[in-house]
Amino acid sequence: xxxxxxxxxxxxxxxxxxxxxxxxxxxxxxxxxxxxxxxxxxxxxxxxxxxxxxxxxxxxxxxxxxxxxxxxxxxxxxxxxxxxxxxxxxxxxxxxxxxxxxxxxxxxxxxxxxxxxxxxxxxxxxxxxxxxxxxxxxxxxxxxxxxxxxxxxxxxxxxxxxxxxxxxxxxxxxxxxxxxxxxxxxxxxxxxxxxxxxxxxxxxxxxxxxxxxxxxxxxxxxxxxxxxxxxxxxxxxxxxxxxxxxxxxxxxxxxxxxxxxxxxxxxxxxxxxxxxxxxxxxxxxxxxxxxxxxxxxxxxxxx
Amino acid sequence: xxxxxxxxxxxxxxxxxxxxxxxxxxxxxxxxxxxxxxxxxxxxxxxxxxxxxxxxxxxxxxxxxxxxxxxxxxxxxxxxxxxxxxxxxxxxxxxxxxxxxxxxxxxxxxxxxxxxxxxxxxxxxxxxxxxxxxxxxxxxxxxxxxxxxxxxxxxxxxxxxxxxxxxxxxxxxxxxxxxxxxxxxxxxxxxxxxxxxxxxxxxxxxxxxxxxxxxxxxxxxxxxxxxxxxxxxxxxxxxxxxxxxxxxxxxxxxxxxxxxxxxxxxxxxxxxxxxxxxxxxxxxxxxxxxxxxxxxxxxxxxxxxxxxxxxxxxxxxxxxxxxxxxxxxxxxxxxxxxxxxxxxxxxxxxxxxxxxxxxxxxxxxxxxxxxxxxxxxxxxxxxxxxxxxxxxxxxxxxxxxxxxxxxxxxxxxxxxxxxxxxxxxxxxxxxxxxxxxxxxxxxxxxxxxxx
Numbered sequence: 001x002x003x004x005x006x007x008x009x010x011x012x013x014x015x016x017x018x019x020x021x022x023x024x025x026x027x028x029x030x031x032x033x034x035x036x037x038x039x040x041x042x043x044x045x046x047x048x049x050x051x052x053x054x055x056x057x058x059x060x061x062x063x064x065x066x067x068x069x070x071x072x073x074x075x076x077x078x079x080x081x082x083x084x085x086x087x088x089x090x091x092x093x094x095x096x097x098x099x100x101x102x103x104x105x106x107x108x109x110x111x112x113x114x115x116x117x118x119x120x121x122x123x124x125x126x127x128x129x130x131x132x133x134x135x136x137x138x139x140x141x142x143x144x145x146x147x148x149x150x151x152x153x154x155x156x157x158x159x160x161x162x163x164x165x166x167x168x169x170x171x172x173x174x175x176x177x178x179x180x181x182x183x184x185x186x187x188x189x190x191x192x193x194x195x196x197x198x199x200x201x202x203x204x205x206x207x208x209x210x211x212x213x214x215x216x217x218x219x220x221x222x223x224x225x226x227x228x229x230x231x232x233x234x235x236x237x238x239x240x241x242x243x244x245x246x247x248x249x250x251x252x253x254x255x256x257x258x259x260x261x262x263x264x265x266x267x268x269x270x271x272x273x274x275x276x277x278x279x280x281x282x283x284x285x286x287x288x289x290x291x292x293x294x295x296x297x298x299x300x301x302x303x
Numbered sequence: 304x305x306x307x308x309x310x311x312x313x314x315x316x317x318x319x320x321x322x323x324x325x326x327x328x329x330x331x332x333x334x335x336x337x338x339x340x341x342x343x344x345x346x347x348x349x350x351x352x353x354x355x356x357x358x359x360x361x362x363x364x365x366x367x368x369x370x371x372x373x374x375x376x377x378x379x380x381x382x383x384x385x386x387x388x389x390x391x392x393x394x395x396x397x398x399x400x401x402x403x404x405x406x407x408x409x410x411x412x413x414x415x416x417x418x419x420x421x422x423x424x425x426x427x428x429x430x431x432x433x434x435x436x437x438x439x440x441x442x443x444x445x446x447x448x449x450x451x452x453x454x455x456x457x458x459x460x461x462x463x464x465x466x467x468x469x470x471x472x473x474x475x476x477x478x479x480x481x482x483x484x485x486x487x488x489x490x491x492x493x494x495x496x497x498x499x500x501x502x503x504x505x506x507x508x509x510x511x512x513x514x515x516x517x518x519x520x521x522x523x524x525x526x527x528x529x530x531x532x533x534x535x536x537x538x539x540x541x542x543x544x545x546x547x548x549x550x551x552x553x554x555x556x557x558x559x560x561x562x563x564x565x566x567x568x569x570x571x572x573x574x575x576x577x578x579x580x581x582x583x584x585x586x587x588x589x590x591x592x593x594x595x596x597x598x599x600x601x602x603x604x605x606x607x608x609x610x611x612x613x614x615x616x617x618x619x620x621x622x623x624x625x626x627x628x629x630x631x632x633x634x635x636x637x638x639x640x641x642x643x644x645x646x647x648x649x650x651x652x653x654x655x656x657x658x659x660x661x662x663x664x665x666x667x668x669x670x671x672x673x674x675x676x677x678x679x680x681x682x683x684x685x686x687x688x689x690x691x692x693x694x695x696x697x698x699x700x701x702x703x704x705x706x707x708x709x710x711x712x713x714x715x716x717x718x719x720x721x722x723x724x725x726x727x728x729x730x731x732x733x734x735x736x737x738x739x740x741x742x743x744x745x746x747x748x749x750x751x752x753x754x
Contacts, residue, residue: 001711001714004714005719005720005721006335007710010713036408038403038407038688038691039402039405039407039408039685039691040398040691040695043689046408046685046688047684047685047688050414053410053414054414054677057418058418058422058664061421061422061425062425065426068429068430132430132652137652138650139650139651140432140651140652141432163650164648164650167648167650167652169654170658171428172425172658176662178658296720298721298724
């Protein structure tokens with residue numbers, strides 16, 4: 001093929017341009033550590049990266065939701081631990097009240113103790129965590145359990161007030177996974193606040209010294225105790241499920257990050273070698289261009 | 304037998320012919336780097352011999368013609384590929400700009416803005432009555448709306464820029480066409496006088512090269528040297544015909560100015576190649592499709608979020624607007640965060656609406672219930688990636704093809720300095736030979752006269 005002077009220049013420039021273009025791409029990849037900057041760099045890869053990034057963002061949010069839910073559940077568990085103790089104590093006191101060997105003074109003392117327990121239980125029923133009532137259902141801001149007292153200041157009834165008290169607090173902890181994180185007052189204290197009613201009744205029985213009535217009440221108190229024990233088991237189960245969920249989310253995030261990295265991240269070692277190679281090619285091309293441009297009959301004729 | 308004067312004439316003609324050759328070589332050397340220049344070759348031919356007695360004696364040499372070296376088939380092939388190359392190059396450039404505007408995959412694109420919005424609602428569901436979380440939802444809603452607006456405005460801006468580019472391309476196309484018309488006349492006049500119009504033809508070829516970059520022109524040369532040019536639908540240049548294209552700004556249904564390319568007949572020019580063709584296609588087909596998809600996504604989000612949010616006690620919309628252009632936070636929410644309803648009951652711990660809206664990220668609310676908003680957006684980005692990749696691939700491939708054809712053309716037409724230097728030496732030698740003949744004939748003439 002006939003070669004013209006212009007061809008030599010044009011070819012050299014085209015080739016140099018190609019090498020510069022490859023070097024620019026490599027340099028940009030190495031500066032960012034990524035090999036995908038726009039969808040056309042790798043259509044399938046960028047789709048994987050977008051999916052993985054979106055899922056990571058979602059999973060991180062689920063983890064945050066889970067952390068808040070765990071805090072709530074742990075506060076619930078703490079309240080329940082105390083409530084279980086209270087229920088045990090009440091059961092023991094009921095047995096003592098039913099015991100005919102106890103004299104009126106002792107029973108009076110037990111009644112006073114029961115008054116204290118009643119107030120403590122009421123306080124636990126209104127426990128809040130981070131400004132949210134634990135057992136108020138959807139009524140998370142206001143205390144839902146209030147006490148009525150008689151003229152002498154004795155607590156005579158406990159009432160629930162507010163709306164949505166049996167509402168389930170649901171939290172999103174996964175794609176289409178909702179977790180109910182609360183126990184309602186009904187779950188703990190009975191639909192008609194039986195726990196408080198029975199406690200008040202026991203206190204009154206202790207004051208009245210009615211052993212038979214106390215014996216009759218023991219069975220009912222056992223039901224209250226069972227309800228609280230069951231609630232504690234449910235909360236324990238919830239926390240254990242949360243542990244599992246958190247582990248799963250951590251694992252999911254790790255896998256998603258690996259996927260994203262696989263498609264998006266640059267193989268630095270390889271890129272570095274490619275860069276060196278392209279640099280060598282560029283130097284060779286430049287040197288060849290200079291030499292070939294110098295080789296001309298004109299050089300000899302003008303001497 | 305011819306006399307000495309005949310020999311002197313031969314030497315004179317030889318010197319004159321070699322001078323002409325040297326002049327052509329000089330012209331070639333001078334234009335080595337002139338774009339579009341086609342090397343010229345002076346063709347020498349022996350003069351018709353004169354009969355003297357029993358012999359026919361040669362009359363020396365003369366320049367028969369000065370021809371340019373050019374392959375018309377290569378020109379056709381190259382120009383056809385140049386039209387395609389400029390179509391793909393223009394398309395690749397604009398799609399690359401669109402990719403930059405979409406800014407995916409990144410943490411600052413629409414996908415991230417949508418995720419942040421859904422996540423803010425998920426966060427709100429943890430404490431629905433918390434005003435800080437409500438404010439965060441409103442802020443993420445604002446960011447999402449802003450992202451949509453930026454996307455649609457900048458995509459529209461590409462369309463606006465394309466309109467301007469079409470106008471300047473048409474202007475340039477018409478200027479080239481006008482120049483070709485002027486050169487047509489000059490070439491015909493020169494060639495009618497039997498003068499080679501090599502340089503004028505070179506300039507016309509450069510203009511044809513430029514014209515085919517703008518549009519898929521079809522051209523043919525008549526015997527008298529006139530080139531006629533037509534677009535698939537109409538003749539735009541011929542003897543006595545000069546029909547420039549017209550870029551007319553017309554208002555579309557939305558009151559936006561749009562450029563239409565018209566033939567002088569008033570019909571729309573059907574240009575389906577070259578940079579003008581690519582710009583028209585992008586403006587009419589590609590960009591509107593992407594803008595429509597962005598709008599569809601914005602509409603789906605507005606409709607579905609509002610449908611869920613409207614079931615709350617405030618009965619207020621979350622988003623105002625109908626598409627990506629005018630999406631915004633509704634005035635009710637902007638004015639008072641208490642109008643942001645995380646639940647239907649309005650109770651402080653209830654979060655059914657917040658959860659339902661957050662779940663929209665996975666809900667198949669797009670494309671007749673087959674895709675979630677995130678999947679839909681991914682498919683839009685994917686389609687753009689495919690379109691852009693294809694355009695870049697075609698551009699790269701056609702660049703190589705045209706480079707190769709350009710090289711073949713330069714191989715035929717380009718000046719090789721070494722070749723010209725060698726010719727100089729040969730011409731110099733021939734000239735010196737002629738001088739020697741002249742000298743010898745002169746000496747013989749002197750001897751004759753001194754007798």
